[in-house]
Amino acid sequence: MVIKDGENDFIKFWIEDDILYSEFKKPTIGTKENLKALIDLRHQISAGEKQYWCYDFAGIQSYDKDARDYADKNGQEYLHACAVILNSHITKFILNTFMRLKNPVVPLKGFTKKSEAVKWLNELKRKNDQI
Template identity: 30%
Template sequence: MNDLRLENDTVAFELKDGILYGRYKVEEVSLEIAKTATAFRHQLTGGQPTPAIADISAVKKIPKEAREFFSSGQAGEDLTALAVVISNPVTRTIGNFFLKFHAPKYPFQLFGNVQDATNWIKKIS
């Protein structure tokens, strides 16, 4: 399978070995950035069910409207599982908040690094 990649100033995605890797490059994920990231994901997956790893280590804020969008059916319709990589207490709080109030319909887990997230995704996929 050929690796596919889409990137802009705020987010980078790569589809590699059937796993979608996403990395946010900004401290705040606005609604516009959330929609762009979802569009990139849909372009790379072609709408096919795909497990994903989202590295939000750089993120410190996700406003309410972006959180609501991420929890919508449209934003997660092509995900079979999501591993979220966090590296600081702020992103852990964001991840825990998401789980508490917007629990997705697919397996969702928080990790401290990409390797652990990848191992989990491969194990459940």
């Protein structure tokens, strides 16, 4: 099992069992500058290889529009799929409804339990490995 990791002032990444995990180290506001730093660090850890990402949103206080636009434009590289762990069933519902309408290039789905998020990522990984 290869484990790679990296962190900056506000987020920590690590790879375990072929899944990229992240969690915020402190309450963080999602500004464009913060999102750029997050995406740059994720790209460094990915080292040019696509990842299945389990993205824990606990600790993110908000994302401003510039940050969302930046992430939408620049945050898809080096990803097979992204499972987002949220602390609210309502937020999960809204995110999943929006993603169904948007039909993103990289599958993204919200969860309230880490175990369910990891299970979904592993299912996608198995399907992709069979192709």
